[in-house]
Amino acid sequence: VKIVELNGNHLVREYADEIERMLGSKMKSVKFDYYNSMLINTVDEDGNNVELGGEFPLEENEHFNNLPVNTLQSDIQVPTNVYNKDPNILNSIYNTEALNDVFISNFQKDPTLTWQYFGSSYGFFRIYPGIKWTPDSNGVVAFDCRNRNWYIQAATSPKDIIIMVDISGSMKGLKMTIAKHTINTILDTLGENDFVNVIAYTDYVRYVEPCFKGTLVQADLDNREHFKLLVEDLHVKGEAKIKNAMKESFKILNEGSMCNQAIMLITDGAMEDFESVFEEFNWPERRVRVFTYLIGREMTFAQNTKWIACNNKGFYTHISTLADVQENVMEYLHVLSRPMVINHDHDIIWTEAYMDSVAQSLLLMTSVAMPVFSRKKETLSHGILLGVVGTDIPLMEVMKLAPRYMLGAHGYAFLINNNGYILAHPDLRPLYKDGKKLKPKPNYNSVDLSEVEWEDTEEKTSRKVQFSESSFPSWSSSSSVLLRTYCETDIDPDHRKYTQFQAVVRYLQGKEPDLECDEVLLQQTLFDAVVTAPVEAYWNALMLNDRVEPGVETAFLGTRSGLLRIMRYAGAEVRVAKKFLTLSDKDNLFTIDHFPLWYRLAVENTPGKFYYYPVNDKEPCKCPAVPQQPSSFSLMKTPEHAHSFSAPCQDLSCFLVDNNGFILLSKDRNEIGRFFGAIDGSIMASLIKMGMFKKVSLFDYQAMCRSSHHHSSSARPLFTVTTCHVCLFLLRFLLDFNFCGLWHSDYFVNAHKQRKVDALQPCDTAYPGFMYDSSIRETNSLIKCGRCQKMFVVQQIPDSNLVLVVTQASCDCSRQYGPICNRMKSQKVRRRPESCHAYHPKEDATECGRASTLCMSLLTFTAPLLISWTLPSWA
Numbered sequence: 068v069k070i071v072e073l074n075g076n077h078l079v080r081e082y083a084d085e086i087e088r089m090l091g092s093k094m095k096s097v098k099f100d101y102y103n104s105m106l107i108n109t110v111d112e113d114g115n116n117v118e119l120g121g122e123f124p125l126e127e128n129e130h131f132n133n134l135p136v137n138t139l140q141s142d143i144q145v146p147t148n149v150y151n152k153d154p155n156i157l158n159s160i161y162n163t164e165a166l167n168d169v170f171i172s173n174f175q176k177d178p179t180l181t182w183q184y185f186g187s188s189y190g191f192f193r194i195y196p197g198i199k200w201t202p203d204s205n206g207v208v209a210f211d212c213r214n215r216n217w218y219i220q221a222a223t224s225p226k227d228i229i230i231m232v233d234i235s236g237s238m239k240g241l242k243m244t245i246a247k248h249t250i251n252t253i254l255d256t257l258g259e260n261d262f263v264n265v266i267a268y269t270d271y272v273r274y275v276e277p278c279f280k281g282t283l284v285q286a287d288l289d290n291r292e293h294f295k296l297l298v299e300d301l302h303v304k305g306e307a308k309i310k311n312a313m314k315e316s317f318k319i320l321n322e323g324s325m326c327n328q329a330i331m332l333i334t335d336g337a338m339e340d341f342e343s344v345f346e347e348f349n350w351p352e353r354r355v356r357v358f359t360y361l362i363g364r365e366m367t368f369a370q371n372t373k374w375i376a377c378n379n380k381g382f383y384t385h386i387s388t389l390a391d392v393q394e395n396v397m398e399y400l401h402v403l404s405r406p407m408v409i410n411h412d413h414d415i416i417w418t419e420a421y422m423d424s425v426a427q428s429l430l431l432m433t434s435v436a437m438p439v440f441s442r443k444k445e446t447l448s449h450g451i452l453l454g455v456v457g458t459d460i461p462l463m464e465v466m467k468l469a470p471r472y473m474l475g476a477h478g479y480a481f482l483i484n485n486n487g488y489i490l491a492h493p494d495l496r497p498l499y500k501d502g503k504k505l506k507p508k509p510n511y512n513s514v515d516l517s518e519v520e521w522e523d524t525e526e527k528t529s530r531k532v533q534f535s536e537s538s539f540p541s542w543s544s545s546s547s548v549l550l551r552t553y554c555e556t557d558i559d560p561d562h563r564k565y566t567q568f569q570a571v572v573r574y575l576q577g578k579e580p581d582l583e584c585d586e587v588l589l590q591q592t593l594f595d596a597v598v599t600a601p602v603e604a605y606w607n608a609l610m611l612n613d614r615v616e617p618g619v620e621t622a623f624l625g626t627r628s629g630l631l632r633i634m635r636y637a638g639a640e641v642r643v644a645k646k647f648l649t650l651s652d653k654d655n656l657f658t659i660d661h662f663p664l665w666y667r668l669a670v671e672n673t674p675g676k677f678y679y680y681p682v683n684d685k686e687p688c689k690c691p692a693v694p695q696q697p698s699s700f701s702l703m704k705t706p707e708h709a710h711s712f713s714a715p716c717q718d719l720s721c722f723l724v725d726n727n728g729f730i731l732l733s734k735d736r737n738e739i740g741r742f743f744g745a746i747d748g749s750i751m752a753s754l755i756k757m758g759m760f761k762k763v764s765l766f767d768y769q770a771m772c773r774s775s776h777h778h779s780s781s782a783r784p785l786f787t788v789t790t791c792h793v794c795l796f797l798l799r800f801l802l803d804f805n806f807c808g809l810w811h812s813d814y815f816v817n818a819h820k821q822r823k824v825d826a827l828q829p830c831d832t833a834y835p836g837f838m839y840d841s842s843i844r845e846t847n848s849l850i851k852c853g854r855c856q857k858m859f860v861v862q863q864i865p866d867s868n869l870v871l872v873v874t875q876a877s878c879d880c881s882r883q884y885g886p887i888c889n890r891m892k893s894q895k896v897r898r899r900p901e902s903c904h905a906y907h908p909k910e911d912a913t914e915c916g917r918a919s920t921l922c923m924s925l926l927t928f929t930a931p932l933l934i935s936w937t938l939p940s941w942a
Contacts, residue, residue, distance in 0.1 A: 144212075178558055182459040221415075232266070247301065250294075269304060272425075287488075354905075360386055436456065437457055494520075515875060602632060675865040
């Protein structure tokens with residue numbers, strides 16, 4: 068036994084050194100500065116850089132949509148609702164500094180990469196290249212990476228969620244407001260791989276959407292937004308009875324996917340006996356997790372509410388203010404990620420198509436992402452998810468891989484995800500035009516393949532809707548231009564300055580041997596250029612010898628390889644169709660099919676046959692009540708021979724009508740381009756009865772309609788032509804893939820000048836369509852219209868898609884014959900993702916709740932008192 072005298076001063080000093088060593092890394096984190104993307108290059112009133120700002124060089128970069136970026140440094144975005152100097156934030160930012168070098172290295176290896184990023188579970192977002200983040204008009208940064216689909220899908224497996232909300236009388240006022248916000252926040256964490264339903268309960272169970280009673284629905288954008296509208300209309304009354312609502316929820320989940328399943332209970336307290344429900348439906352397996360959200364400042368029923376979560380592998384949080392909602396809701400994602408984290412299963416996910424919100428462009432992207440886990444020992448029980456790392460991929464890059472010129476004029480490639488939603492398709496129309504501004508449709512990334520592909524039956528046809536047309540790059544003022552991607556100029560930054568024409572020339576001259584070019588396509592193009600050269604000489608000879616027929620404005624020839632020869636016979640000042648064959652320097656954003664419409668229409672016909680259609684270069688899509696005034700038409704001919712015709716009409720009413728019933732020529736210029744049935748319904752009705760024209764039903768499932776009505780049904784409204792503000796002239800387009808001007812990129816719907824009170828919304832629209840039976844070459848008949856009789860003759864124009872209609876103008880049958888003019892989105896069976904991480908036996912179920920905001924505040928206030936200590940008097 069040995070007695071050792073302790074020196075108090077030495078002991079305190081030693082203890083202080085230990086504390087300093089232990090807290091050293093924390094102090095470094097606190098002192099650690101980073102570039103906050105919202106504060107960079109910002110100075111105060113004295114001209115000094117603001118804290119977390121600093122000088123951050125930015126330079127416009129064409130590869131990033133001409134956005135000013137810093138390709139040598141990433142920076143950090145922190146949403147407004149997250150404290151940007153929180154110790155956890157600072158520590159995690161410090162630990163992810165090494166990602167900067169990884170991002171730079173990746174970009175050097177693959178210059179086609181765009182945005183690379185890491186989303187932290189604490190809420191910050193590291194993005195490369197670094198950018199200046201712009202808040203909204205109120206100075207708020209609402210972007211939270213944890214709410215993005217790439218984060219949620221990578222962090223969790225597919226989920227079946229039942230949201231149970233207490234709407235008893237005690238939930239009135241602020242409590243109900245917080246509850247509704249909580250529901251909306253939960254809905255925002257769901258994606259198309261998840262299924263959901265919302266139940267409101269008092270002393271009875273009420274589905275907020277009766278159409279979805281007893282089932283789960285896909286948590287796509289349409290359904291989520293629909294639920295939000297219905298939740299907004301909830302009102303409180305009665306007494307809360309949780310038992311029956313719990314039973315109903317478990318019954319629904321029994322029919323679900325058996326992957327991650329959870330009940331979200333939103334209430335201000337649980338009073339009754341609920342244990343028997345869990346014994347009957349969930350114990351001992353505890354297959355369904357239960358997450359509880361205690362709403363309001365009262366803590367009377369906190370213990371009961373927490374007990375429900377802790378005994379069903381869930382998590383309990385207390386939400387007393389609206390500001391608490393976001394962080395508390397996110398806790399459930401951390402719990403659901405535990406099994407995957409413990410197993411270290413780095414599942415790679417691909418997201419649906421979306422617009423690039425960072426660059427604020429209308430470029431369609433997809434993201435590839437994977438979760439990032441902590442490798443510390445506590446991961447074995449706690450399952451610590453650090454965040455998600457990902458990168459964006461422009462779908463244009465994927466589209467370029469499709470062998471377009473090998474697929475033929477009517478062949479095309481498309482991409483869909485496991486839910487059947489389109490990533491890339493020539494018939495995808497993600498934008499609409501509101502006035503002069505292009506906007507993405509609310510549901511542009513949840514367009515189902517069945518909504519754009521053929522669906523033929525005897526009586527109706529769901530026709531592909533084609534708004535996207537190939538562009539004509541203005542590389543040269545000569546009569547030949549190229550229409551395709553021949554060389555990949557985006558791989559090497561030095562090549563991005565070249566147009567396709569310049570790249571091809573330099574490659575063929577041997578000046579850029581490193582360019583990646585399609586040699587087979589180039590050979591075909593050169594061959595086409597040689598064999599079509601005499602055509603240009605012939606056109607020139609016609610012009611020089613003054614042999615061009617009056618009214619001819621332009622001659623053109625296109626080949627499969629993408630070569631286009633153009634000859635102008637009239638200057639822009641005298642041309643009627645001034646936008647005809649307008650050249651554009653930009654590829655279409657959304658189509659893989661680069662064959663122009665006129666090319667596709669012509670190759671449908673046999674050689675030697677003419678194809679006519681009206682060309683309208685006025686404002687697209689004027690409604691039927693507003694007269695159209697196109698005064699030109701286009702003629703395409705397949706090679707062989709020509710045929711001319713004439714039809715003097717004198718005092719009769721004469722029309723040249725195409726194979727879909729649209730007028731090409733008429734004495735009344737206001738009728739050109741309009742549907743013949745809208746001009747004379749009596750004759751069209753007779754032609755349909757005789758079988759010369761066949762009526763089919765057409766549907767557009769990507770339309771935008773103006774409606775101020777609230778729809779309680781989950782289905783998007785099915786409008787007719789007369790109620791939808793997508794015009795009757797779309798009929799012509801639907802039948803022949805034509806839309807009011809075929810020579811420029813029309814990949815959007817024109818919404819016209821709308822009154823601000825009438826919001827545009829996605830809708831399904833129905834249209835009648837008419838198709839000519841070419842086997843019937845001529846017909847005539849007599850129509851009795853009250854006191855007069857109307858005679859008409861219809862004759863097919865040989866070697867064309869036209870018919871000549873001659874009728875008596877003196878007999879008006881319009882009074883007797885007017886103009887001829889709730890699809891539910893079914894719950895389709897989809898291929899769910901293969902991986903599922905529902906539960907792991909090593910999970911630490913004891914960590915199942917978060918202290919209330921009040922308790923956390925008290926702990927923070929008393930914490931400095933807890934670290935003081937005293938020495939005994941002898942020291």
